Amino acid sequence: MPNDELMPIGAFAQLSGLTSSALRFYADSGLLPPAEVDPVSGYRYYSSDQVARAARLRQLRELAMPLAAVEAVLDSGADEAFRLLDDHVAKVVGDAAAVQQKAAVIKSAFGNVPGLPITVVKGPVLADAVEQVLTATAHEPGMPALAGLRVEASHEAVTLTATDRYRLSTRTLVPAEPPRQTWAGTVNGDELRAAVTGIRRSPLVRLEAVPHGIWFRVAEREDRHCRLLSEEFPDHRLMLASLSEVTTRVTVSKDLLLRALEEHPGERVALHVADHGVNVASADDEHHPGIPLLATATGQALRIWFELTTLYPAVSTAIGPDVMLDLRGHDQPVTIRSADRGDLTTLAMPIKPDHSERTTTRNSP
Template sequence: MPNDELMPIGAFAQRSRLTSSALRFYADSGLLPPAEVDPVSGYRYYSTDQVARASTLRQLRELAMPLVAVEAVLGSGADEASRLLDEHVAKVVGDVAAVQQKAAVIKSVLGTAPGLPVAAVKGPVLADAVEQVLTAAAHEPGMPTVGGLRIEVGHEAVTLTATDRYRLATRTLVPAEPPSHTWAGTVDGDELRSAVAASRRSPLVRLEAVSNGIWFRVAGREDRHCRLLPGEYPDYRLMLASLGEVSTRATVSKDLLLRALEGHPGERTGLHVADDGVSVVSAVDGHPDIPLPATVAGQALQIWFDLTTLYPAVSTAIGPDVLLDLRGHDQPVTIRSADRGDLTTLAMPVKPDHCA
């Protein structure tokens, strides 16, 4: 290879953003041997063709990928490399979760105050409720609490609530035993999903509050800890209390409504509610409306939603039919099961002129 196409190790280090010592290590390990080595001086030279491989190697090592896995990725095609990356990320995420749980156990042993038993609930009921309600949570910079789930334990019920400010979901659970204390806290949503997944096959889960979180204790299984999120939770009770009077009520098949939403194009969808039923209206010109049989009482109206708000609000409803309580084209809509009212969702509409 002509010398003018080669770079000394220092220049190649700048191009690849790897240190000279790292390049020597990767050369000795066989991952990135130099293009040429001067037999007299021992100087190492690299070609411009090696920059891409060096950059990829650096990025893989930044992911804490071991050398054996890095070698496998660099030697694989795109599909296999993608699979190996996914496998590595899954392992890292699992390791992080395990470390968090071990840290929580250590904290409990280091002299923290004993936990406060607050409630006992049925495992599968809790797991289902968390999955349903957490669909309304979201990760937003500067607002960590909207990425969590609000747990409130009263004397007669356990209430789970999540909101991303465009949608709010709340479900009330009947405890398996009368709560011994009242308690409220906002729990990390990702940790909560992992914690309750293990409780799905457990008849009873006991909730025990500590200063920095809450324990989910299950007989015969490993206890799981979830952190509390800092900051005040949005005052959703004030929003619920300030809702206007219902002007229109419609009961419609959940499956038919979901199918209609899935089949309509565009990011926004309208609902036209009248005496003859509910129609799913498209924001795309020329696309036909989809009429749905429904039981309707009250005033006729048309209201628009972002599909990402309306669809999950309907899909998480319990039972074959959903009940829509409407208050006008610019007011939140309450969506709940026609035969079970313990899961309630509020969906915020968008302005009609946004749908042109």
């Protein structure tokens, strides 16, 4: 009979989170044999030392990992286990993307519904614009549209817009061919990110709308399909139209400003704009001298505060060597754009001087 330190399969099942039938299966497959089997009754008994392996086995199977890979992970060291897990996740993600694309092809064939040609754009230009604008997306419960990119095609241009409520980024592209249709839709941001590599390698990309989705048609490569989000996108046009007059304008080197932000030790930053430059200081330590940057400034002197996670991405995605900041007061959105190219524009919301919460005035486009 088993000794007192062993436990029957039912008790072990409760501790490990595996069912008794699963334990029998893993025992027969050699992944988790019992510590002892009663030769008369055939009852299986397990030791407390096996609980950790059983729990890890359950976790790996919850990731849909094949038995052979599970065994390799369980019997390897940490570095090899990490590599095997990363390989498995990459395969699952790749398989899911392939299934998604195949499903899109099947759906497009249902009822033989023709797509609606929208426009043609240069692939590398579109890919860069998508990556720049998507930095302003966010995954927030109850607000799925914030994870999407708004695509709007007029008879003259294609505009891409995204917002996470604290930033709003928009870029206008000149199409390679005049748009055939006016069209607007909010594209799934995660799927669009996955499509960027193929888009970038294509000289021209044809945008084609279908029910609930959009196709990016490319020559000599696999077309990519992205779903549309059904939720209403925030009224960004009202946000832009309601901006107050600019009171302070500063032009500064993009690289120098980014370097100052990277060297900044805190989570919040204060910009002090005066006649001959801008000082990047700590928002939490008024005695910190800050980092002075030579800049061209006009208008009123101003001190304004930002979360570093809001300001840095807005500056880093700007086009060109210099960035222009249009300020409207310490509690109003700041417009950040290239000093010589205005087709990428980002609005960044400041925070209140007491840092207790972000500014609420117009913080949701």
